[in-house]
Amino acid sequence: MKKVLKIVLFSILGLVVVAGVLMWLEFGPLVKGAMSAEKIDDGLYYMEYKGDDGFDELMKQGGAKDATEISTYIISFLSKGHYKPEIKPAKTDFGCSALTVTTPEGGVLMGRNFDFPSAVGVVLHTIPDKGYETITTFNVEFFGFGDDYKPEGFKNQYLAQASLFCALDGINEKGLAIADLMAGDEVETHQNTNKPNLTTSAAICYLLKNAANVAEALELLKGIDIHSDIGSAHHYAMADATGRSVVVEYVDNKMVVTESPEVANHYLCEEKLNVGLKEGDDRYDRLCQRYDQTGGVMSEQQLTDAIADVSQPERKGFLGTAWTMVMNLKNPSVTYYSRRHFDKPLRFELTRK
Template sequence: MKTKKIRKIILIVVAAVVGLILAVVIAAAIIWRHEIGSIASIKKVVDAKGDNNSGPVYMMDVKGDYYFDKFIKEGGVSNDQELINFIVDNITKGILPISIKAPTIGCSSFTAQDADGDRYFGRNYDFSTTTAMIVKTDPGHGRYASISSVDLQFLGIKDGAELDGMMQKLICLAAPFVPLDGINEKGVSCGIYMSYQGPEGEVVATNQTSDKPDITSTTMLRMILDYASSVDEAVELVQKYDLHDSAGTSFHYMVADSTGRSAILEWVAKDDDSDTDGSARELKVYYNDDDAALGTYEERNDFQYVTNFIVTPDYYSNEESMKGYDRYQAIEKAINPDGSNVNGVVTADEAMDVLKMVGRRKWDKEQGKSDSNSITVWSALYNLTDRTVTWVSNEEYGNSDAIFKLGF
């Protein structure tokens, strides 16, 4: 009799424990359902290649809204640590610490159009061997779907590491908060470019301190991708915030839309030598149809282009301080060689050839240069009319396995 009673008690306890475990598993599945779906979608699409010094490339299809509405409603953040705290509290549910670091990068972009009127936004991301990710989002709730490019080094995944552990994949849940370029379903595209502002050898981050809400460099791009349906809407959004550049460095930005309108956004003080106070900088916006102040070529051309120096007039005392000025000139000359192609009419292949021309492996070799940004990690040609992107990994323009055509 006692044996039966003990057995019954054991069965009850086992059933209770199993029930508790199931309840915990179900609760976790409900709480983490979007995160679990996002992690499950991660796939490697390009292998690392030692002979090309290239890291791997991954894709991720983000599920859910990644709490960006909440991020905006709470007034954004004013520094990387606040952003980390928000991500850890909301996305990784407090169980996984992350870090956000901005490497020293060098990049190029331009706008153009083809004979049929399709509008393009081209972008090279230049760095060194690193792990890249193409991130798809579709948050709903009035926000726009987007495709963006992320360097996972910004999240602490260094030196072209593989995502072969669950902890690394969990870190990738923060990827929507660190886009470096992208396009949304409305045909708005944007990019971020290091600007090296400050006296020689010293880079000073923008750090505005008015009573506006706050936003950091990459979260500003996420805001544009999620909420802006035109360049004008993007600029209106940005003007509402104090900008705080990430990781103690400085950036400027370009945004374009399917109507052919584009703009370069810079936060500047008087000049490079005296630009040592990030809180004193003010936003300057240069539109493609109103940028005569930038120079003769900029005035005549309806297309825009940007590299890694501030385009604001009289900011520099000499050209040697203008990083990427050689690529800037080369892009203009490639698109409008004789001064007659002021509208920047090219074919899609010709636009990609411009990105190929200033790809850093080829460019640095031809120019006899070498620095920490000697690799173009990706080239992205966004068609703002079709809402598509042709994305090329690590300058492999002739390798179909390294080229992706994506859309909505």
């Protein structure tokens, strides 16, 4: 009897161990990613993820053309198909600004402000099994996980890894930097040419994962159908380690590329030049003045001062600048400043550069 019981218990233990190993193989990277979350300043959190980022499978399935489709895929990835909760992505708009310069030593820097009525930012450092290492940022309030959601506590930290598929800005190990900004009107882009679909924010993750420079990013954009997030027009600010900086806009569902180191929240392409430029908004002009005064050559501190100068203070119903980034494209790294705390730099480096 004792011998039989012993055999049964060891068999059960073996099954438990095997089940545990299989469970860890399936969920281990996500569990480790969730456990890495930490608050680094008011309204800003940092996480690291290493493993299969799920993006290749998303593209094999044809991508996602709207918030509902991308949300469905995200939950499937995070739960490995075991759970399907309801997500109600937020719909709103935001302002921003960006500037790319060279340094006296020949480096390349890109600064960027993300301005919004309300935000909880997650800085996600991703080292995927396939593709380039990236550091990206996303306002996780956009996911609609609930009022007062913050990536604190294991459940909420786990959910924050939805940012693997959505980014508002970021940099990769090759020194490609991309930021999403509102373009100036509410004309949505919805390309329907039977190519894989991606929303504006998902495309940033895709480009940073697969493109080494601006030229490669533009080629990748030609191979997908872009769909506007949050019911508004968007444009991308892109720059790379060669110093090339462009603004990518969409007019009548066609991509238009304008070479420019400065960008804010109005169109820069000839087809819609200055559409969306509001009276009294001089952020773009101030960036141009700073650039012209230095001939486009600035130290990191000078760029930080320039981008801080056009950051927006908090006012009633508007948080202002949620985060500021200063990205080094020749030596891929990024310094964050949360909520205009310019005396508190938060620096992160890409390890595979």
